Amino acid sequence: MPRSVNHVASRAKRKRILKLTRGYFGARKNVWTVAKNTWEKGLTYAYRDRRNKKRQFRSLWIQRINAAARLEGMSYSVLMGKLTKAGIEINRKVLADLAMNNPEAFKAIVEKVK
DSSP: OOOOOOOOHHHHHHHHHHHHTTTGGGGTTHHHHHHHHHHHHHHHHHHHHHHHHHHHHHHHHHHHHHHHHHHOOOOOHEEEEEEEEOOOOOOHHHHHHHHOOOHHHHHHHHHHHH
């Protein structure tokens, strides 16, 4: 009995991966093994960088809060400590947004904790 191979499914699978790698450079877009490896590696980068993005944004917020706090005469760590002690629960994202776009509101928060 001859060997039965499902060419329709395997071709569709290859076509799907090659479609995902359109726009890549050189053999990465049209050589099956290279394209498959590149695509898989891209998925690991995407997974890693979804987590790194959170780190980078937190770092950016801290820098912005620190810069604004120093204009008011205190450091970031002192400001955050006093916020906690005063019982003001405001996250870094909102605090950084206030520091950038609404300095008066940020100044009012700093005055409240001084």
